[in-house]
Amino acid sequence: MATYRVLVSDPISEKGVDALRSAPDISVDVKTGLSPEELLTIIGEYHGLVVRSQTKVTPEVFAAATQLKAIGRAGVGVDNIDRDAATDHGVVVMNTPSGNTISTAEHAFTLMASLARNIPQAHASVIAGKWERKAFQGVELFGKRLAILGMGRIGTEFAKRAQAFGIHVVAYDPFLTAARAQALKVELAETPDIALTGADLVTLHVPLTPETKHIINAKRLALLNPGALVVNCARGGLVDEAAAKESLDAGHLGGIALDVYETEPPAADFPLFSAKKTAFTPHLGASTAEAQENVGIEVAHQLRDFFVTGEIRNAVNMPNLDSRTLQSAGPYLDLARSLGKLLSKIGPEQSDKIRVSYIGPVSEIDTELVTRSVLAGYLSAAYHEAQVNLVNAPAIAKAHGIQISETSSSLATTFTDLIEVSVVKGGETSTVAGTIIGKSSRIVHIAGHYVETNPTGHFLFVENDDRPGIVGVIGSALGSAQVNIANMSLSRNAERKTAVTVIEVDEQPPASLLELLRTTPGILRVLSFEL
């Protein structure tokens, strides 16, 4: 029986499915075309899910997906996956951002050229037995002014193709720097309006966000040159379809080509169907053999690596944990989780602040991930261990009103590396710290005491008055209860005249032993926990 079950619910390339199937411990079911109800019925059996854009992964799906750990999107846009619900449920969402770039840029360019030369209309006319050469006179692309909104992967590839056709490219993207625009030989526009003013051609390559919704609207269509052609091969909702229809009917807009629609598929009475200069395709940007093979194989490798080695690449709801990061941060992640867990056992309840300090070389790795691990460990006291992880820990902490702060210093202390974690409740602070020595990690500081203990196992934590004989009492109580001591670390605080004993034991101590210790004179606190 495979350890991990993956459901592929949208069609992906056979090579991708084979790549997943060949991974040890992964079994794959391909079930495409499921209704939302069917998906809800079976999703609880799966640890991984692979989708394209058809499957809608809603909050209801996440609620039913009790074992789900990861979703792989074979493609770029993740708008069919409820990202907040994924994060809340601790499910990592990964996409394959570059595998379909070229195919989509080529599709968008093809649509633009088809519009310029009336290809869809001329085709329909010829097969209807007509020979209307005059009716379908087109325009050249050469020498025209093209506005590209969104100069990411696809926008950049589109620009290169446009330049090869002798088109002047003006680009707007909030992250496009002057140096990059110069390197790409495109004119940098400071606003979308500047890019669109006087444009003959427009292509959109932005994600759909509240800012980009209807980025092409009536006001912006009016900025274009009369007869301008607009292509949307990015996401439905970027173009105000009603405004485009009005502009076409009024004879201002010269033509529009859509691969994506506000509602997919568009209704039979979609208003733009009755407009003249149009070209429509059913969300085909990424539909080439090459793109599907690229994204299918990429998503399979990402899911395989996630389940087999714990790597996380191209995640959209958490920082990446690729093999290099895993190698450098992996040991710290485990130590950090133990420190967080330890604080949840020994620190004050209802703390509202967690402070994490990284001291020494550890400060140079991706500490955001390590802090997430501290939080996951801390919160695991209140949740089922498997319910809180690197994906959802910050969101759960935020929901509880816990503030997190992080400081880093490259200065080494007594220890080369130190991760120090404190929880604060009002004026009360409790601190623990750990280090990595060679290949092993150690907890070295608990609530004001230097100790040296492993970061995992069963522990007895005893706080007592610092006076002779107490350690002997504890030792013989454990012996009588048949609890074997694996490791013991003693530390005293001369100022407070108290001592702590951290005892790593081979098995969970019985309640009777804890009760006995708690009622022993001079013993102030006894805790038993597993890290």
Ligand SMILES: NC(=O)c1ccc[n+]([C@@H]2O[C@H](COP(=O)([O-])OP(=O)(O)OC[C@H]3O[C@@H](n4cnc5c(N)ncnc54)[C@H](O)[C@@H]3O)[C@@H](O)[C@H]2O)c1
């Ligand atoms: N039709 C299809 O089948 C198909 C295939 C692949 C991708 N897509 C879609 O194409 C779009 C672009 O994909 P990509 O891979 O190039 O993504 P990308 O992330 O590489 O590029 C998107 C760019 O948009 C920019 N941007 C964000 N907000 C903007 C704004 N308000 N104005 C201007 N620019 C803005 C970003 O800075 C980024 O550079 C995505 O929406 C994706 O889902 C569609």
Ligand SMILES: O=C(O)CC[C@@H](O)C(=O)O
């Ligand atoms: O899966 C598809 O064919 C659509 C892909 C595309 O919309 C994307 O965002 O990558």
